[in-house]
Amino acid sequence: MNGEDMTGKLTIVGLGPGGPELTTPAVAVAVRRATDLVGYDTYMKRLPALRPDQTVHASDNRYEIDRARHALSLATAGRDVVVVSGGDPGVFAMAAAVFEAVETGEPEWRELAIEVQPGVSAMLAAAAEAGAPLGGDFCAISLSDNLKSWGTIEWRLISAAQGDFAIALYNPASTARPDQLGKAFALLRQHKSGETVVIFVRAAGTPEAKLTIKTLAEADGTEADMRTLVIVGAESTRVIPRVGRAPWVYTPRSEGAAR
Amino acid sequence: MNGEDMTGKLTIVGLGPGGPELTTPAVAVAVRRATDLVGYDTYMKRLPALRPDQTVHASDNRYEIDRARHALSLATAGRDVVVVSGGDPGVFAMAAAVFEAVETGEPEWRELAIEVQPGVSAMLAAAAEAGAPLGGDFCAISLSDNLKSWGTIEWRLISAAQGDFAIALYNPASTARPDQLGKAFALLRQHKSGETVVIFVRAAGTPEAKLTIKTLAEADGTEADMRTLVIVGAESTRVIPRVGRAPWVYTPRSEGAAR
Structure with a gap:
């Protein structure tokens, strides 16, 4: 959905259960492309080495909805944001939190290009x-x-x-x-x-x-x-x-x- | 579990739901390493180009248990066999058929190195x-x-x-x-x-x-x-x-x- 609008992009990815050999190439591409990565510390530590121009927003915040809102705000500001989960992002993970934040949040968030990239669930x-x-x-x-x-x-x-x-x-x-x-x-x-x-x-x-x-x-x-x-x-x-x-x-x- | 015994090896893999960007690197490695690949035509067509020394045992056989037995026989003969499913091999796919064949089949099949490589399910x-x-x-x-x-x-x-x-x-x-x-x-x-x-x-x-x-x-x-x-x-x-x-x-x- 690149180029559909002038705002940024939000991709919710699942790294899979373990090492990079269980992370899909599509997720690896999204991580390399991102300007901003948002997620729980435990999963951020599993990311490959990032570039200096990529910003990591790690947190031990247990309130996923707050992380989701932060990611949506970054995307609205024009960033290419990747929200990182372990396993699959749609199974007891960040994807539902992001869509809950969208539904209850700013009207402009509904205009964003949001994509979910599945992974191997636990x-x-x-x-x-x-x-x-x-x-x-x-x-x-x-x-x-x-x-x-x-x-x-x-x-x-x-x-x-x-x-x-x-x-x-x-x-x-x-x-x-x-x-x-x-x-x-x-x-x-x-x-x-x-x-x-x-x-x-x-x-x-x-x-x-x-x-x-x-x-x-x-x-x-x-x-x-x-x-x-x-x-x-x-x-x-x-x-x-x-x-x-x-x-x-x-x-x-x-x-x-x-x- | 390579080298544990003199018999071959059987790996049951899931290609994921679509193209290679949703296939895990671990599955791609298993496919490259295999001497023999066993599976339903539809999934075999999704494999990358194989080498001349790799044997494809495609079939439109709807009886998964027969494919499983064939794969187990090949592995027992010392081959490095990959059984190919779409999605995840453990979800309504070949992994259960292989283990059912093992339980009801030759005692030597229980000695094989069998590995399941998960995938992104449908x-x-x-x-x-x-x-x-x-x-x-x-x-x-x-x-x-x-x-x-x-x-x-x-x-x-x-x-x-x-x-x-x-x-x-x-x-x-x-x-x-x-x-x-x-x-x-x-x-x-x-x-x-x-x-x-x-x-x-x-x-x-x-x-x-x-x-x-x-x-x-x-x-x-x-x-x-x-x-x-x-x-x-x-x-x-x-x-x-x-x-x-x-x-x-x-x-x-x-x-x-x-x-």
């Missing part, structure tokens, strides 16, 4: 570390109750269990919410078999990736930190044991007969 | 074309009843509606199943507001991408083909109108209060 990288646990129908649920009530989260978990979806759990734990995952497991145990496969993948898509496989009955909410993605299997999710190596976990595509 | 690319419709909790459901019953699909759709997830619908239509999407919309209309936002994204992640926005009340199942990804919004999914341009669609991260 759940896809975590699934790849284990095999194919998201190979059938699945859900993604954030356990963060910063922006929605715990009641909403519980009701989503129950619906996902009733539908026998595999469930990817984002934001399973934080220092502010150490008990969320344990509460989620306790709730899921009321609605799913204790034999259901649960996997914990820490630092998916990086050389330090660590995979832990449990049953729902034995899964412990304290095993996850903010770099962990948890996947609770469907009833049909299977573990393939291997001699002397980590098992593979997958959900068959054909599972209707299970119930 | 739903993430489709969401990016529209804005951020998957910005809150969401589900992915395949409407193909090749491998599961239509009853299972209906029960999943109802569960997803009851949980007020945004819903990405894969395989919304085919020549063999022209009515599936219309049936899905009719069912969802019984469980969700007619005002719910529905988007159709054809050829997401390519220059020919086409976005259509409807309400659930007016959504027509014949508007999708096999290159279309359909996203049915949550109750909170919003449309941001713009003067003279396509609207943006997003799902706010804060939606608990909606019910």
Whole structure:
């Protein structure tokens, strides 16, 4: 949409889960082209070396909406702004914050050229570390109750269990919410078999990736930190044991007969 | 895991939704390194120019499990095999077929070095074309009843509606199943507001991408083909109108209060 108008441009990108080998070329191009880069410190540190003419607006600001407004103001002033997320920007990340800021903000922000550049989301990288646990129908649920009530989260978990979806759990734990995952497991145990496969993948898509496989009955909410993605299997999710190596976990595509 | 044993290697890759600018460098490296590439014709045509010493095993075989077995046999014979999917290989694609073939196949297949290289899935690319419709909790459901019953699909759709997830619908239509999407919309209309936002994204992640926005009340199942990804919004999914341009669609991260 370059040249559509005299104002600047805003591109919301996802770096993917780990190193540059999982960042799409389209995102790398957008980062090189940007005059201004806006994002959370953790993700800004993963950017390649930038040029002196590129301005970095890093922040540890937990209020994504404020970062989004700042980025929109820069773009309105004519800058070529890139908003940086990890994973995919549309999955529990900056893209929704930017559009929320647009809807509730200055009328001129609606005239901007805004583009979302997708990336490999954390759940896809975590699934790849284990095999194919998201190979059938699945859900993604954030356990963060910063922006929605715990009641909403519980009701989503129950619906996902009733539908026998595999469930990817984002934001399973934080220092502010150490008990969320344990509460989620306790709730899921009321609605799913204790034999259901649960996997914990820490630092998916990086050389330090660590995979832990449990049953729902034995899964412990304290095993996850903010770099962990948890996947609770469907009833049909299977573990393939291997001699002397980590098992593979997958959900068959054909599972209707299970119930 | 190279060199772990004397047998070959099998890497299951996802090319992403469109052109090479959405294929990760890790996948490009695996494709260049491969001695043998196995996949469905449609995806094989998207590969870059291959070398004369690379063997392509393209097929229009609809039985993914047979392709998976063929790939596993090649790897067991010592070849460096890449199995090619579009999008992400773990989402309604070849990874689950390979692991299903492993579990039900030759014991020696469990000794192979098998790696899954994630990609940008079709739903993430489709969401990016529209804005951020998957910005809150969401589900992915395949409407193909090749491998599961239509009853299972209906029960999943109802569960997803009851949980007020945004819903990405894969395989919304085919020549063999022209009515599936219309049936899905009719069912969802019984469980969700007619005002719910529905988007159709054809050829997401390519220059020919086409976005259509409807309400659930007016959504027509014949508007999708096999290159279309359909996203049915949550109750909170919003449309941001713009003067003279396509609207943006997003799902706010804060939606608990909606019910």
